[in-house]
Every structure is written in C-alpha cells, then in structure tokens.
Amino acid sequence: MPRHYQYQPSRELHVVVLGAGGVGKSCLTGKLTFPLHKRLFSIFLQKLTWKTAQFVHNEWIESYDPTIEDSYRTQLQVDGRQVVLEILDTAGTEQFVAMRDLYMKTGQGFLLVFSITSASSLSELAGLREEIIRIKDDENIPIVIVGNKADLEENRAVPRAKGFSISQRWGAPYYEASARTRTNVEEVFIDLCRQMLRRDDEQQAQADADDGYNYDSYGIWTTKITCDNKTNDLQQHGRASRSENHDDWTGD
Amino acid sequence: MLSSQSMRASLQVAPLSFAKIHDESTGDGSSTSDLDNNPYSQSHMTPPATPNGSQEDLSPQYLAPPAFHNFLRAFYPFNPSYAMSDTSVTLPLNEGDVILVHSIHTNGWADGTLLGSGARGWLPTNYCEAYEPDDMCNLLKALLNFWDLLRSTTVNDREIFGNQEFMKGIIAGVRFLLERTNCLNRESPFIQRNDVLRKCRKSLLSELSSLVKSAKRLQESQRPALSPVEDVNDIVDEMILKAFRIVTKGVRFVDVLDDDRRARAPASVTVMATVLEESYVPPTPPADQATFEDQTPRSVNDTDSQAAASVATSESSESTQTTMAIFNRRLSSLGSPTGPTTHRLSQASLVQAHRLSASISHRVSLAGPSPLSRAHHLVSERLNRTHDTFLSHLGSFIGRLHLQSQSRPELSSAIKQSALSGGELLAVVDGVYEHINSSSIVLAMARATMFERIQDLVFSARDTLANAESEEADVIMPQDNSILLNSATGCVRAAGDCVAKAKVAIERIGDFEFELESSSLGIDLSILDIAPEERARTPSVSEPSSNPSVIEESHRSSSGSSTLAPRRLTLTGVDKPLPEVPQDVTTPTEEQTPQNPSPASSRPSSAHDDNISSMASSISSLRPLLPPLPKLSTSLLPSEEYSPVDNHDNDFASTSRFDSMVASSAGSSATYLSRDSESSILSQSSTRATTPDHTLAPRNQPSMSELSTTDSSTHTEEVDDVESRLMEKTFAHELMFNKEGLVTGGSLQALVERLTTHESTPDAMFVSTFYLTFRLFCTPMRLAEALIERFDYVSESPHMTGPVRLRVYNAFKGWLESHWRDETDRDALGLIMPFSEIKLRSVLPSAGRRLLELAQRVSGEGSLVPRLVSSMGKTNTSIAQYVPADTPLPQPAVSSRQTNLLASFKSGTSSPTILDFEPVELARQLTIKQMNIFCSILPEELLGSQWMKKGGVSAPNVKAMSSLSTDLSNLVAETILQHPEIKKRAAVIKQWIKIAHQCLELHNYDGLMAIICSLNSSTISRLRKTWDAISAKRKEMLRTLQALVEPSQNNKVLRTRLHDHVPPCLPFLGMYLTDLTFVDIGNPATKQMALGNESEDDSSNGITVINFDKHTRTAKIIGELQRFQIPYRLVDIPDMQDWMAAQIKRVREGDQGNVQVSYYRKSLLLEPRETALRIPSEPQPTTSLGALQNASRTDLFAWMSRDRGNPTPTPTPTPTPAQV
Secondary structure, three states: OOHHHHHOOEEEEEEEEEEOOOOOHHHHHHHHHHHHHHHHHHHHHHHHHOOOOOOOOOHHHHOOOOOOHHHHEEEEEEOOEEEEEEEEEOOOOOOOOOHHHHHHHHOOEEEEEEEOOOHHHHHHHHHHHHHHHHHHOOOOOOEEEEEEOOOOHHHOOOOHHHHHHHHHHHOOOEEEOEOOOOEOHHHHHHHHHHHHHHHHHHHHHHHHHHOOOOOOOHHHHHHHHHHHHHHHHHHHHOOOOHHHHHHHHHHO | OHHHHHHHHHHHOOOOOOHHHHHHHHHOOHHHHHHHHOHHHHHHHOOOOOOOOHHHHHHHHHHOOOOOOOEEEEOOOEOOOOOOOOOOOEOOEOOOOEEEEEEEOOOOEEEEEEOOOOOEEEEEHHHEEEOOOHHHHHHHHHHHHHHHHHHOOOOOHHHHHOOOHHHHHHHHHHHHHHHHOOOOOOOOHHHHHOHHHHHHHHHHHHHHHHHHHHHHHHHHHHOOOOOOHHHHHHHHHHHHHHHHHHHHHHHHHHHHHHHHHHHHOOOOOOOOOOHHHHOOOOOOOHHHHHHHHHHOOOOHHHHHHHHHHHHHHOOOHHHHHHHHHHHHHHHHHHHOOOOOOOHHHHHHHHHHHHHHHHHHHHHHHHHOOOOOHHHHHEHHHHHHHHHHHHHHHHHHHHHHHOOOOOEHHHHHHHHHHHHHHHHHHHHHHHHHHHHOOOOOHHHHHHHHHHHHHHHHHHHHHHHHHHHHHHOOOOEOOHHHHHHHHHHHHHHHHHHHHHHHHHHHHHHHHOOOEOOOOOOOOOOOHHHHOOOHHHHOOOOOOOOOOOOHHHHHHHHHHHHHOOOOOHHHHHHHHHHOOOOOOHHHHHHHHHHHHHHOOOHHHHOHHHHHHHHHHHHHHHHHOOOOOOOOOOHHHHHHHHHHHHOHHHHHHHHHHHHHHHHHHOHHHHHHHHHHHHHHOHHHHHHHHHHHHHOHHHHOOOOOOOOHHHHHHHHHOOOHHHHHHHHHHHHOOOOHHHEEEOOOOOEEEEOHHHHHHHHOOOOOOOOHHHHHHHHHHHHHHOOHHHHHHHHHHHHHHHHHOHHHHHHHHHHHHHHHHHHHHHOOOHHHHHHHHHHHHHHHHHHHHHHOHHHHHHHHHHHHHHHHHOOOOOOOHHHOOOOOOOOOOOOOOOOOOOOOOOOHHHHHHHHHHHOOOOOOOHHHOOHHHHHHHHHHHHHHHHHOOOHHHHHHHHHHHHHHOOOHHHHHHHHHHHHHHHHHHHHHHOOOOHHHHHHHHHHHHHHHHHHHHOOEHHHHHHHHHHHHOHHHHOOHHHHHOOOHHHHHHHHHHHHHHOOHHHHHHHHHHHOOOOOOOEOOHHHHHHHHHHHHHHOOOEEEEOOOOOOOOHHHHOEEEEOHHHHHHHHHHHHHHHOOOOOOOOOOOHHHHHHHHHHHHHHHHHOOOOHHHHHHHHHHHHOOOOHHHOOOOOOOOOOOHHHHHHHHHHOOOOHHHHHHOOOOOOOOOOOOHHHO
C-alpha cells in the first residue's frame, strides 16, 4: 500500500446525484443511505446496551427522517478503505435550474441517473455532463452513468447498447440498477468512490512528485491496475461488461 | 411541577448502574482465562480453525437470544434475600411470576418489574422464560404502551391525561384476550362450566373497572387548578400498579383456561411404564462433561440432594406441567435454527439446545411419575420432545466433531443415536401427517428433506468409518469432520423446518393423543456397526419406576437407556463408555439446569469477578449496583426452598469448593460466607430502593394489599359497566403508537375511530394530518364509508353513542368546510348526502340538516372556503404568528430621481438599470414578489411529489416559485454579463452582493439563495479580472453569505437558522421539496402490524396498516413551511414591481435554449481563458480536489488552483456539445 493511505484512514468524498426528475434517482440515494443508516444504528444500539431496547418497539429505526444533518452521509468500504460519503441529492428541486451550479461545485464525483423507461431522461444527461465538465473545468471528473428502474424490463425505452455506447463516448462506466430491487445500488457508489480515490491518489502522487519528494510511485500504478480489474469485474456483475457492450454497439 | 417531573424520571431509571459492571466483567482478562486454559472447553465449543480469541467470538452468540422479550415468566422460585450481600435490588421470584423487562444485561440479569408486586429490580433471566402467549399478546403490548406513556416525562401530562385515549389499549387488550378465548360473553360455555374461570374473569374485569375509575379520577385532576400535581403522580403510580394487576389476573385467567382445556382433552390416563426412559437425560459427550465440570465446579453429592429436592417440587404436578409446556415451546424456538449462516452459529445454537434439552428432560423425568403426565402423550409434546432429543444428539455429535481425535466407535454410536432419534421424530411427524389425512404437501416435503438429510449423515458417516478402517486407524481424519459437520447441520435445519411445518399442521387440526410405536428409520444402521468388543458394557435396562424415591439411582443408571426399541438400548449403551465418574454425567446437567439459558452461566468466573468489584463499589455508593450473579447461591437457590437442611450442607460443601477455586480472591468468598450477618441489613435497605413508590416518594401510596382490598370491594355495577365496554366494537387494537403516544400507524377504521373519539377533543396535529393527507392512503369515498360505519357501529356502545355520532358529524363538517377538494372529493357527496338526509337526520335532526346544506353548497360551489392562502389548512395553528398589524411600515427607500426613472420607464422612454436603485428597496420589492407566490402555495401541492409530476400542473405555485428563483439567478448573470467594461461588471456584482445582503436582513433566504447561486456560478466566478476590481470588504460579505447557503451536511447552516425562526421569513423552498421527496420515498406506505405472537410469521398473523408516521412527517414539513406563509409588512411600489417584472420577462424571453451555456459563452468572450495561453509542458494532473476545496476558503473562487491545474488544453473556449 502506498504510504499515504495510512495518513488518510477515512476520507470524505462528495458525490452529487443528478438526473431528470422522476427517474427515481433519489431512490438510489435513499436506498444507499437509509438501510445503511438503519444497519449502523442497530449495530450501535446493540453495542451500547445489547438490545436494551428501552421499549423502543423498533419504531424510530423504521422511519426515515431526511431532515437531520447526516441523513445523506454514509460509510462505505471501497477496496478495503473506509470512506465517508456525503451525497448531495437535490431531489425535488430539479426545477431550480440555477441552483445546479452550486450543487455541482461541491461534488468530486457525479452520478448521472436516467430511467431506462424514458429516452428523454437519458438525453437530459448530456446537458448535465456538459455542465459538470464546464463547472468543474475538468474532462476527467469521475462520473458513473446509471440506468435506473432496471427491474422494469418490459417498459424499457433505452436499449442497453445505447447506454453502453454513451458510456464509451463519455469514458464513464455504465450500470443498470434498480432501487426497487436494490440491484447494483451499492456497486454504483463504490465504483464512483473508486474513481474518486484513484484520482485523489494520483493527485497526491503528483503533488508529492512536485514537491521533489523522492518515493516510489510504483505502488500507485499497481493499485491503479488492480482497481481497473476490479472495475471490470464489477461491471460484469453489473449485468454487462464492456466487451458485451462493444459487440452490441457494432452490431447496431 | 418540576420536582414531580424529576421524580417520575427517576422512577424510570433502572435502579442500578450498568456500565461499570459491564466494563468490569468484559474488561477483566481473567474472566475468560479459566475457560481458555481448558483445552476441552475450547475444542468443544469452537471450530478448530480459530482457536484463539474464539471465546470472544463465541460469547455473543451464546448471549444472543432469539429476541428481546418484554415479558418473562419465572419458572423457578428465586429467593435472593439470604444469599446476596449487596443485593438489594434483586427480586425474589415465585414460580409463575410475570415480569416486565426493561433491559437485559449481558450477564443475564434483567432489570424488570414484577407485575405481582410492582417491585423493580434485578432478576436472573435463566430462571425465567419468555412470556408471550398469543391470547395475551395484545394486553401485554398495551401494558407496554401504557407504561411508556405514563412513565414518560417527555409528554405533557395534560396532553395525555386530558382524554381517555391511553386507556383504550388496555381495554382493547382485555377484550382481545377474552375474545380469543371465547370468554367475551358471560354466557360463554367455558365460563359457565368452570367456576374458577368465571371467578378469574370476574376479578380481571373488576381490576379493569378499577383502573378505568382511576383514569377518570386522573382526568378530572387534570382540570385546571383542581388538585396539586403531586396527586397526579400518585394516581399515575396507582394506575400502573392496577394495570399490572390486570395483566396478572389475565395471566391467571389464561393459566386456568389452559388447565381447563387440558383437563377436558380426552385423555387416556395411561401412565407410561417407561416415563423415566422416555425423558432420559441425553448422553453428554465427554467434551461437554469437561466443560461443564470446569464451569460449575461443584460437589457431587450436591446433585443428589438437589434432585431429591426437585422431586419434591414436582409434587405440584400441575404447575410443573405448564412449565414443561412452556419449556418445550421455547426450546423449539431455540433449537430450530432459522437460518444459521455459519457453522459456528448453528453449532452454538445446537449446543445450547442440547444443554437446554438436557435440563428439560431432566425436569420432565422428575415430573414424570405424576398421574397427570398424560399430557406427555399429546402429539405436540411428543413432537417437541423428540425434536429436542434429536437436536441434543446432533448437538453432542457436533460437539464431538470439534474434538480433533474422534474415535470410530464413538462416532458410529453417535451417528446411530442421532439417526434413531431422528427416526423417532420422523415417526411423530408421520403420525401428524396421517392425522391430517396426508393433506399437507409442505409437511410431506419437509419430512422428505429431513429423511434425506439423515440419510446423508448416515452415509457420510459410513464412508468416514470405512476410510478409517482401511487406514487401520481408530481416529477420524479432521477433513472428514467438515463433511460430517455439514450433514449434521443439514439435519438440524431440516428437522427444524419439519417440526415447524408439523406444528402448523397441529395448530390447524388441534392437538391429539399420540402413542409412539417403536419406529424404524428405514436406513440400515447396521452399516455403522463395529467390532463387537466395543459393546462391552451394555447396561441393564433400568426398571421403569414411577416412584420418586428411586429416581436418583435409576436416573444415574438409566443415562444410557431409552424408551424405544431394545436395539436402541444396546446402542446407547455402547455410547456410554463414560471415562469420567458416572455421576458427573448428571452433575453438570443438573447443576446447569437453572442456569442453562443464561449467558452468565457460560462465564461463571466473570460473574464472580463482577461480584468482587461490585462488592467494593456497593459499599461506597448508596446507589445499588447491579448485583452480580453469584453462581453458587443462584444455582442452589431452588433447592434451598424445599430442603433447607440438605442444602445447607451442600451449600457449605460447594462454597468451600468455590473457595479453593478462587483462592486468590479470598476476600470475596469471605463475604459470601458472612452473608447472613451484615449483608442482610444491606439488602433490606436496598430492597426498598427497588420499589420506588416506597422509598423515593414517601407519600400516601396505597400498598398492593390495600389496593387489592379496595379492588375487591368494587361494585358489581362497575364490573358490569366495564363488561359492557368490553363488548363494544372497537378498532383500537389496530392502532400503533410511538413512545410519545403519537399515532404512527393504523387501519383506516382505527384512524377514523381516533378521529371521532368521544372522550376529548382529538389531538390537533392528528386531525390536521389526517385531513391533509387522507387522500394519499384512502379515497374520499372510503373515508365517507368509514365515517358512516363508525356512526353505525357505535350504537353498540350506548354510553358513548351520542358523543361519537356528534364527532362523526363534526368530522364530516370539518371536511366539507375547510378541507374539501372538489376535483377529488366530489364522488363522496354521493354517500354524504343520503347519510345526512336519512341516518344523521333521524338521530340529530339539526346536524343532519346542516350537513346536507353544506354538502349541497359544496356540490354547487366547489369549495366553501375561498382558498385564502395563509388561513387555509394550517397544519399547526398554534404556532402561527402574525406580524402585528401595528408594526410600522418601513419607509420606501426611493428617491425622487428614482421615482422619475420609474415613471419614465412606465412611459417607455427610458430603461433604468439595477444600479439605479437602492439595494434595500430592490430586496424589499423582490421579497414582496416572492412572498406573494410563496404564500399562495397550497398544502396539497406539496403532497406525493405533485410538483414533480406532469410538469407540475397540479402544483402551479411551487412551479412559479422555482421559476422565479431561476429567473432571478439568470437576471443576476445577465445584468453582469451585459457590460463589456470590467468596472461596470464589478459595479453590478457589488450591487447584487448588497441586494443579497439586504435579502438576508429581511430573512429572505429564497432570494439570497438565488442571487448567491448566480454569483457563485462558474459563469460569474471565473471573471477574475472583474473580481479583482471588487473590494475585499464586499468579497468578505459575499463569503459570509455563501456560507449560509452551503448545501453541505444537508443544508446544516440554513436548517439551523430556520429552526425556530420567527416570521416574517421566506425560507428556501427547495429544501422543503427535497425533504418531502425523501420522506415520500424513504418511508413505505404501509406497515405490518402483528396481532398475534410477534415472533411468528408476520404475514399470517398480522395486518397491514397505514403508515401514518409517514404522513405525520409529511404534514410536519408542510406545517413548517406554512409557518412562514405570512406576508411581510412592506410597502409595495407598483412601478418598481412592474419594472422588475419587465426585467424578468426580458431575461426569460432572451434565453432560448440553454441559458447557462449561452451565459458561459458570454463569460468566455468577456474574459477569455487565461490558461489557454499556457503551454502544457507535461501531462499535468487535474487540480487536487481537496486542494481546491481548501483553497476556496482562502481564495474565493479558487483561481489560483484552477490556473495551476487546468487539465486538458482545450483551445476552443466553446463547450463541446458535438461530443454527445
């Protein structure tokens, strides 16, 4: 492990979830933050008092309060590294177009969510991506494209191949997920975190190199390669691999 | 008031401090070392792979109960008074006592309140078992809620006790109990034929009526300025005690009923000749013996005397019987692993089950001789018993597998035993199957699976044995262990499944008598037979004796015997080479009996350590600490009560033994020995502390006995009254509450019942939530139906028919008057009109007329109330603060020049710019404009994410609000970018910063947000040269404003500001929209509510109710928003409004296509990229994001870092849409 990992045991990463309204993108956030929340909380409870359960009939654990401060913070384990994820999901405020700029500024990684049942929701992403790149002033900002509502296969309006072709063009991984069946929810966030961590590491390395600090950057490259492999693996689990997408694409 | 509140709080606190002892017990390394040092215990309990640290891993699994049980019932008497030194707070238990549990400590002690006496203290959970019979569950749940509510200090007394709502649960619980047992009616045949039952029922009802009376008293005391608050606490305490008594009576009632049922079961009173063998103690594997012996170092003669003592106990056969039934129930739940994920887990549960069953069969064997043992022949008993036996065999087998060296004969006999007991179980299952006429496919399948698993086990065992033979080794290879282990756990799972299915079947058809014939499994077990010399010692079959006096001997000798075929006997005989002292086989089991389920028993030394430390602390602190579990005294207690003399000797013997074991801590054992002297004094004082009513509050608290006398004198009429109340139809049991007593869920009928409660005015929050959100969970038609239904069925309860019907009328009236939504509700008129015309009119003529009139008006006009905004459907009227009308209106900051400018704008001659006006006045006019829209947002626009659907047609005002906000942002950008000169741009930016600042002064966060967003956007913030021309002071101001709208941590800053903010204030609408969206998606629409036993499968037993909590949350957020729907007191300047509207219109029309992109292009034209000039010498990394963020704190827009880290040399300044 590269040495600086030790100094940053748990990083805070800012993720912004974007997409047209009604694509269920907030469900992804909810699915990621809520159950984790719940899980963490019950573990916490158990540790504290071993189920003292002062007559709390599981009531408060079961209801989700989005108004509290850490409703959108969650912890994830990414390749053995603990990261704290702060998810900015402005669900419900899609109509506040001018606010997007503010939200995007805070993000280090972006989840672009569309619904596979709506072609227009996909076309909206292009504009969002433009905006991200413009605002972050960075072509390589970590992005993951998510086709949500993958459980509604019968209503599919966006062929899988289309998703992959966009994924290729944008150089961003594509997942088909379902918040309802909880398919690929965590994977999507983990992939994004992985990208963000990798960039962070690279920048760190660059900064170190700039400082004239003499150290072996080999470790980082190794890490990067393993990351790549894992990404591919993950994508294979995520219903389709890039090679498949390529075939589909050329088949078109 | 304050003092009484704190007192209530103190009652709520467990009388002991937990944490300290917990720390000591876990933190003490020596506590586990004893076990660790013993190779046997280790190898027995944990998989061989991870010998180190396994104790830690293991203990939580040992500790983990299937669930937290709120109620326990003692099955052993527990009498700590003499034994405990610091004790105090331990509760003496009698057999059958029911305890309300507040918490359970890891060491197995529970903080509980004895329902019988109301005393609170610590009690050993291993003396108790979960108490949750189906019939009682609602009453028990109601008691929990009752306790929560009455003991809660977070709730305003007046709020709860102002009405009788809190009583409904208890009444409904009693009703449920009587209904389930078919005893609701006095004329019920059960009641008629059993006098005891009748009496029980009567005393239950009289308790209930007494509680109802107290509740009335409490309600009256809540009337203003009637009685001092002190009295309220008295009444509350009294009521809790009464509620306890109700439950106690309920328990008694159920017991009597059970007895009655049992007695009536057609019984062939054949006392089995082989009672003893049938319930023999399962063989204990050597490892277990070692473990037990290690854990419970006790003298042997102890056992015998205790056995004798227990025999004495069993004379009360009736109670033993019930206990046994209870035992079995729990066992099966423990023994059938619902889904053991790991070997270790399943193993742990297995071992536990095994130990448990060992202790249980022991009890059974003692109870056996009694003439009432016929219940053993009930198929359910048999099923449980055979299942236990099977599990215990498997458990011991698995335990053995973890001993590295496994001898062939041992293995083969263990397998045989397991297989045979499995066969027995299958025979019982077959019996059930035949009895239900082979109609259950699931049972058949489960049975088949189980048979397969057993077969697997036998075959894999055979293979293993064959291998071993060929290798001429008497030892089974460890690698084979895993195969065997898999098969064995498979068996356990299959058996659990099978038994569960069988039980379902039994429940359906009812219990029946079942004689077990000798069973044959159908698997040739002879394959497992090994060399004959191994069978050296075949014990004689112990004589089937029902004489308690010979139990000791027979017990010992029959350890290898069985009920079944003679063949079985020989086999088990083989199994018992018993290298250790024969008595020891029984010793550990016997000793373990009371302790088995307890986690503490697995760590005796830690308990002991607790003891020492707590001993010390108990002296120093007056506050009693958690009494440690002194294993000696607890384990000996049961016998103590019955044979004091015997026990005395034993006690000493064992104490001395204990001494030698913990020789290092002589001090503590000394304390034990001297317990008779000073400790008894201590205990007295602290027992008082246990019962808070006596010590903490030395007031006129009626003692339990006093209470009972007053209760018994309750008049018959009152009982009748309560009885009639019980007969009322109610849906109260279909409501769910949270700790604060708020409704969190319920069926529509239950919610309607709540809405139309007669005792008091219903909770305002509930009512407004209901009206606001009911269309989300039912149709207006359904609501009308439910209300009419309520109107009808309340006639069954004459004493409240009138008030409730009036409430139904009021509910309709409120709906029609102020919550009517014509587009959705019109259909309901088809029900409401005939209802008011006929039903209502016949009972309440004027109300009927009025309602009809309303309905007619509504049908004509749509809605009666002009949808005047801020008064409409306010969720929380009490908070609404209006700006006092006499607040002086601020003088408009408009100079005459500016007025002229506006005038010339009106005439179309000139067009003033933003710079021409005062920031304060611009902010004011903007705020007025925004507030007008904000105030017209209707609550229903915010429901169910309306504003997101269909382009927001049904949420016009929300949409208008967001559009205005966007337009404002665009206006900011547009006004800045329209100037080619840097200085002018800077001036405009400065002006906007000032306007934003004025917005903040006005608490207009929506405007602030819009302006800051735009200033902060990449389009504007990148204009470095422009920003350079802005003073540091303005930049500082902007930074402060930016911090306010920072979205991180869920808008923490803004939320904090808005919390408790006093109107007038214009919050950022987007935040509420996000919250509403997440409440909507994050909370399911319905909840599952268990009606029967909670531990059982919910879907079969529960009902699906409306998740009212979700709607309450929604209503709360909307209420929060509505709180701010109060117009500012500001002077409207129409000309400026017009000018602003024109500006906004211009911006809106100017931006065809993507404004953001066109603004950005404009921005690039004004100040081209500086970085484009830079030649990228090397592939540079992009800006460190972390650095960027850090930088932005010091450097407003992070230009520095941007310059350095511009990633790709994009020479063309235009964005690249072509890429898409």
